[in-house]
Amino acid sequence: MRTDGATAEPTGRGDVLVVDHLVRRFGDLTAVDGVSFRIAAGETYGLLGPNGAGKTTIISMVAGLIAPDEGTVTVAGEQMGRTAVAPKRHIGLVPQDLAVYPELTARENLVLFGRLQGMTGPQLTARVAEVTELIGLTGRAKDPTKEYSGGMKRRLNIGIGLLHRPTLLILDEPTVGVDPQSRNQILESVERLSVEGMAVLYTTHYMEEAERLCDRIGIIDSGVLQAEGTRDELVRLTGAVDHIRLSGTGDTHAAAEALRALPSVSQVDVDRRELRLTVGDAPSAVAQVVTRATDAGMSLADVEITRPDLESVFLHLTGKALRD
Numbered sequence: 001m002r003t004d005g006a007t008a009e010p011t012g013r014g015d016v017l018v019v020d021h022l023v024r025r026f027g028d029l030t031a032v033d034g035v036s037f038r039i040a041a042g043e044t045y046g047l048l049g050p051n052g053a054g055k056t057t058i059i060s061m062v063a064g065l066i067a068p069d070e071g072t073v074t075v076a077g078e079q080m081g082r083t084a085v086a087p088k089r090h091i092g093l094v095p096q097d098l099a100v101y102p103e104l105t106a107r108e109n110l111v112l113f114g115r116l117q118g119m120t121g122p123q124l125t126a127r128v129a130e131v132t133e134l135i136g137l138t139g140r141a142k143d144p145t146k147e148y149s150g151g152m153k154r155r156l157n158i159g160i161g162l163l164h165r166p167t168l169l170i171l172d173e174p175t176v177g178v179d180p181q182s183r184n185q186i187l188e189s190v191e192r193l194s195v196e197g198m199a200v201l202y203t204t205h206y207m208e209e210a211e212r213l214c215d216r217i218g219i220i221d222s223g224v225l226q227a228e229g230t231r232d233e234l235v236r237l238t239g240a241v242d243h244i245r246l247s248g249t250g251d252t253h254a255a256a257e258a259l260r261a262l263p264s265v266s267q268v269d270v271d272r273r274e275l276r277l278t279v280g281d282a283p284s285a286v287a288q289v290v291t292r293a294t295d296a297g298m299s300l301a302d303v304e305i306t307r308p309d310l311e312s313v314f315l316h317l318t319g320k321a322l323r324d
Contacts, residue, residue, distance in 0.1 A: 014040060014041055015038045015039060015040050016039055016040060016041050016075065016076055016090075016167050016168050016199035017038065017039040017045075017062065017073070017074070017075055017168050017199060017201065018038050018072075018073070018074040019035060019036055019037050019038070019058070019062060019071070019072075019073055020036050020071050020072045020073075020074075021034050021035070021036050021070060021071040021072075022034070022035045022036070022058065022061055022068045022070070022071035022072075022073070023035075023068060023069045023070035023071055024054075024057050024061060024066070024068050024069055024223075025069050030223055031054050031057045031223050032054045032057050032058055032061070032068075032223045033054075033222075033223040033224050034070075034071075034224070034225075035054070035058060035071075035218075035220070035223070035224070035225045036071075036225070037218050037225065037228060039168070039199045039200075039201060040199065041167075041197055041198075041199050042197045042198070042199065043199055043200070043215045043216065044190070044193075044199075044200040044202055044213050044214050044215050045199075045200070045201055045202065045214060045215065045216050045217070045218065046202045046203070046204060046209075046210040046213065046214030046216070046217045046218065047201070047202070047203040047204075047217075047218050047220055048203075048204060048205070048207065048210045048214075048217050048218070048219050048220070048310060048314070048322075049203075049205060049219060049220035049221050049314075049322075050205050050221065050322060051205060053205075053220045053221050053222065053223070054220055054222070054223040054224075055172070055173075055203040055220060056096065056172055056173075056203070057223075058203075058220075059093075059170055059172050059201070059203060061073060061080075062075075062080065062091075062170060062201065063080075063088070063091055063093045063170060064080045064081060064082060064084060064087065064088055064091075066082075067081065067082050073087075074087070075087035075088075075090050075091060075167070075168055076090040076167050076168070078090070089164075090166060090167040090168055091166055091167075091168050091169075091170060092161035092162055092163075092164065092166030092168070092169045092170065093161055093170045093172075094157050094158050094160070094161040094169070094170065094171045094172065094174055095157075095172050096172045096173050096176060098153050098154070098157055099157060099160065100145050100153055100156050100157060100160070101145070102144065102145050102146035103144060103145075103146065104144065104145060105141060105142050105143055105144055105145065106132065106137050106140060106141045106142075106143070106145055106148075106156050106159075107128060107132065107141045107142060109145060109156060109160065110128045110131060110132065110156075110159060110160065110163060111124065111128055113160045113163055114127060114128060114163045114164070117163060117164040118164075119163065119164065127163060127165075128163070131159040131162050131163055132159065134159065134162065134189060134192070135155040135156065135158055135159040135162075135185075135189060136155060136185050136189075137152060137155060137156060137159070140152065149179065149182065150177055150178050150179070150182070151178035151179050151181070151182020151183065151185070151186070152182065154174055154175065154177075154178050154182065154186060155182065155185060155186060155189070157174070158171070158174060158186065158189060158190075162193075166198070167198070167199060168198070168199045168200075168201065169193060169198055169199070169200050169201070170200075170201045171190065171200065171201070171202045171203070172203050173203055173204055173205070174186055174190075174202075175187070175204070175206070175209065187209065187212060187213060190202065190213055191212075191213060200213075202214060205322065207309060207310045207311050207314075207322060210231075210310060211231055211309065211310060214231075215230065216228060216229060216230055217229070217230070217231065217234060217310070219234065219310070219313065219314055219317060221314070221317070221318045226317040226318060227313070227317055231310065234310065234313045235307075235308050235309070235310075235312070235313055237313060237316065237317070238308060238312055238313055238316040240308035240312055241266070241278050241279070241280065241308070242278075242279050242280065242281060242282035242285075242305065242306065242307050242308070243276060243277060243278055243279070243282070243305070243306040243307075244276075244277040244279055244282050244285065244286055244289055244303065244304070244305055244306075245274060245275070245276050245277075245302075245303070245304040245305075245306070246274065246275040246276075246277070246289070246290075246293055246298070246300055246302075246303055247273055247274045247275075247300070247301050247302045247304075248273060248298055248299050248300040248301040248302070249273060249298070249299045249301070250297045250298040250299045251296065251297035251298060252270055252272070252273060252274075252275060252298055253270060254296045254297050254298070255275060255292070255293040255296040255297065255298035256268045256270045256275055257296070258292050258293065258295070258296035259275065259277060259289060259292055259293060259296075262285070262288060262289065262292060264279050264280060264281070264284070264285040264288065264289075265277050265278070265279055265285070265289070266278045266279065266280070275293070275298075277289060282305045282306075282307060283305070286303065286305060290303060310322070
């Protein structure tokens with residue numbers, strides 16, 4: 001786990017994407033400042049940060065849409081550049097702005113973009129059917145996309161990026177402005193992609209999406225990669241701990257004494273019919289905690305686990321809430 005934007009170290013994992021010390025300036029504004037990270041095959045890497053943090057600028061450089069002022073991008077062993085063709089063939093880009101033709105049906109959109117990728121004949125027909133099913137639009141594939149909801153258009157946008165089976169799929173805030181049902185369908189689709197071996201770069205300002213989807217997360221603010229790692233690695237940076245709250249009747253004081261003897265419990269506070277425990281890892285400790293409290297004479301009515309989240313990590317690293 002790194003906590004700065006230093007040069008990405010070799011990992012030997014067969015990385016699909018290597019971003020090395022990217023810098024991008026717009027006049028006097030440094031939008032991206034020394035960002036480095038890597039993504040392996042089958043891994044979903046999340047860039048988590050507020051609007052204006054630099055996420056879209058990073059994606060634009062990764063996809064070769066704009067050139068960095070400093071640093072390099074390598075995709076599947078090929079160095080990216082504005083005029084480079086080889087690395088771009090490995091990328092499926094799903095931008096924030098919808099890239100669909102409203103007068104065309106979903107199938108017609110997919111066929112059009114498939115042909116732009118050099119796909120023809122039975123290969124294209126089969127792939128369009130596969131992608132249409134993956135994004136959940138088979139029943140509406142013959143309807144003009146102007147009749148689609150915002151969520152359906154977003155799913156079609158993702159399908160277009162998937163058509164040519166990219167090695168690296170880039171998703172830039174794909175759930176912005178969609179209804180909860182469509183959002184969940186999008187997230188389910190993304191979850192399946194890394195299982196199939198695709199590397200995924202996912203940007204979001206929604207903490208819960210990063211926690212659900214991403215194997216590793218880079219927290220970015222003001223163009224700087226503040227820290228990266230798994231969810232648990234990032235949470236440990238804050239020094240925060242888990243809590244278990246037990247409420248019920250019976251001998252709470254005897255239960256408290258019994259629980260204090262557990263190695264996983266560092267503190268127990270008693271408040272009449274409630275015990276509040278401080279523990280290192282609540283999910284692994286809760287079964288033993290419940291058993292010990294019950295054996296000590298406490299009849300439990302409720303058990304609640306509280307864990308620190310990425311919101312607290314962002315606040316710890318930047319001094320502000322994620323959505324400030």
